[in-house]
Amino acid sequence: MTRALLLSFSPHGKSAQNFQLARNLLSDCLPDAQVSERDYGSQALPPLTCEYACALTGADDGSEDATALSEQLIVELEACDLLVICxxxxxxxxxxxxxGWIDHVVRIHRSFTVNERFEKIGLLDDRRTFVLVSSGNARKGHEPDFLTPYLSAILSIVGIRSVEFAYLGAMVRGEEAVSQAVAQAHRQLSEAISSGL
Incomplete structure (x- = not known):
C-alpha cells in the first residue's frame, strides 16, 4: 500500500486549488493509498529557537526536547513513500x-550529514515527490523562478531526488484560466503517477 504525505503551505490551507487537485489525483490514481494530510499554510509551524540551535551544536543538555518537533516531522517524512507538496x-x-517546514526537516546528523570534503550527504531514502506550485499569474518562463531550483536542491540534500514539478499559473485570471491550469496539471501528474516516475 502506498503511504502518501500530502502537505499544504498555502494560506488557503486545504481549500487551495493545488491541494484539492492533489486530493483528486490521489483518489483517482491511488485509491487504496493511505494518505496523511497536513495544513501548514494556515497553521504555520513555529520558527526554530535558540534551544534548537544549541541542541545542534551540542551546547544544550535538553536537546531531545528542543528537537522534538523536528524529529516528529522527519519521522513522518520517513514513513511515506510518496510526498506531495502543495x-x-x-x-x-x-x-x-x-x-519553516524545511528548517525543521533539514537537520544535520539526522536527515543529512557532512563528509570530509564538507559535502552534504542525504540520510533519508529517496521517494517519489510531486510539487504542485500555484501562482496568481502565468509565471513559468515569464518571471524569475527561485522556488524550483531551491526546492530541488534542498530536497536532494536530505536524499530526495525523484521530484516532479507541476505549475498552476493564472489562479487570479478567472474560472476558465483556473480550470485550464488545473486540467493541464492533472494530466501531467496522472501520467507521472501512473508511470511510477
Missing amino acids: TPVHNFTVPAALK
Whole structure:
C-alpha cells in the first residue's frame, strides 16, 4: 500500500486549488493509498529557537526536547513513500510556511550529514515527490523562478531526488484560466503517477 504525505503551505490551507487537485489525483490514481494530510499554510509551524540551535551544536543538555518537533516531522517524512507538496510561489520563491517546514526537516546528523570534503550527504531514502506550485499569474518562463531550483536542491540534500514539478499559473485570471491550469496539471501528474516516475 502506498503511504502518501500530502502537505499544504498555502494560506488557503486545504481549500487551495493545488491541494484539492492533489486530493483528486490521489483518489483517482491511488485509491487504496493511505494518505496523511497536513495544513501548514494556515497553521504555520513555529520558527526554530535558540534551544534548537544549541541542541545542534551540542551546547544544550535538553536537546531531545528542543528537537522534538523536528524529529516528529522527519519521522513522518520517513514513513511515506510518496510526498506531495502543495505550495504557492511568494515573491519568486517558497512561502515562509514551507521554509519553516524545511528548517525543521533539514537537520544535520539526522536527515543529512557532512563528509570530509564538507559535502552534504542525504540520510533519508529517496521517494517519489510531486510539487504542485500555484501562482496568481502565468509565471513559468515569464518571471524569475527561485522556488524550483531551491526546492530541488534542498530536497536532494536530505536524499530526495525523484521530484516532479507541476505549475498552476493564472489562479487570479478567472474560472476558465483556473480550470485550464488545473486540467493541464492533472494530466501531467496522472501520467507521472501512473508511470511510477
